[in-house]
Amino acid sequence: MPSHERPLSPHLQIYRWQITSVLSILHRGTGVALAVGTLLLVYWLIAAAAGPDSFAAAQGLIGSIFGRVLLLGWTWALFYHLCNGIRHLFWDAGRGFELKTAYASGWTVVGASFALTLAAWIAGYMVRGGA
Amino acid sequence: MSDAGRALRSELGRVRGLGSAKEGVQHWWMQRLTAVALVPLLLWFVVAVVAHTGDDYAAVHGWLASPVTLGLMILLVAAAFQHAQLGLQVVIEDYIHGEGPKIALILLVKFASLLLGLAAVIALLVIAFGR
Numbered sequence: 287m288p289s290h291e292r293p294l295s296p297h298l299q300i301y302r303w304q305i306t307s308v309l310s311i312l313h314r315g316t317g318v319a320l321a322v323g324t325l326l327l328v329y330w331l332i333a334a335a336a337g338p339d340s341f342a343a344a345q346g347l348i349g350s351i352f353g354r355v356l357l358l359g360w361t362w363a364l365f366y367h368l369c370n371g372i373r374h375l376f377w378d379a380g381r382g383f384e385l386k387t388a389y390a391s392g393w394t395v396v397g398a399s400f401a402l403t404l405a406a407w408i409a410g411y412m413v414r415g416g417a
Numbered sequence: 418m419s420d421a422g423r424a425l426r427s428e429l430g431r432v433r434g435l436g437s438a439k440e441g442v443q444h445w446w447m448q449r450l451t452a453v454a455l456v457p458l459l460l461w462f463v464v465a466v467v468a469h470t471g472d473d474y475a476a477v478h479g480w481l482a483s484p485v486t487l488g489l490m491i492l493l494v495a496a497a498f499q500h501a502q503l504g505l506q507v508v509i510e511d512y513i514h515g516e517g518p519k520i521a522l523i524l525l526v527k528f529a530s531l532l533l534g535l536a537a538v539i540a541l542l543v544i545a546f547g548r
Contacts, residue, residue: 317501317504317505317508321505325533327494327537328540331481331541331544334477334481334540335540338474341474341477342474361463364459368460371452371455375449375453410467411470413467414471415471
């Protein structure tokens with residue numbers, strides 16, 4: 287610990303929220319959430335490998351209200367991380383760093399993530415044929 | 418490197434380009450490589466899962482057992498877990514500052530990712546080839 291006062295950089299909480307920083311932390315957040323979500327995928331595959339009874343149990347769990355809410359959240363997290371990941375790949379190629387472009391691509395990612403989530407779920411319910 | 422004679426880094430070290438972590442851009446590159454691979458794999462996966470919404474055990478089992486699905490799923494699982502453990506490693510390195518807990522968590526994430534990925538692949542092989 288320093289024995290005398292030193293200047294500190296402004297704390298995170300005094301900054302005004304900006305879309306660039308919010309989307310940045312969301313990329314991490316969704317990434318961690320998706321890593322946890324792989325547990326569901328592995329469980330589902332093992333259930334399918336184990337036989338009809340365990341598969342039915344897994345489908346019941348995923349099809350419950352709790353399971354659907356989780357799956358909806360993971361669907362959005364997946365599409366968000368996917369779209370924003372492509373935004374990151376453009377940055378890696380040295381493109382899109384202008385503030386105006388970064389804001390526009392950010393809002394595009396937000397819009398695309400919700401649109402794709404909605405499209406996937408509507409398509410899912412249509413395939414299934416009702417609730 | 419305009420003034421090579423005064424650089425502290427050795428010529429050999431500079432040419433190798435591995436840096437203090439001794440791995441160069443390996444981590445960064447693998448993260449991007451798996452990211453690019455995951456874009457088409459995940460789009461395929463989401464479309465396929467949506468198309469099989471509400472299917473019974475036999476239909477899902479048959480889909481997972483087909484050679485194309487098996488191949489794409491193994492690629493998906495491998496890329497996803499590699500991508501996840503690289504990303505989680507960075508998150509841990511950024512936010513966990515104690516050296517002991519940091520290394521312990523990184524090891525946990527790496528071993529867990531390997532085990533989960535292996536479990537998923539074994540489940541897929543069992544589905545495709547039986548027990």
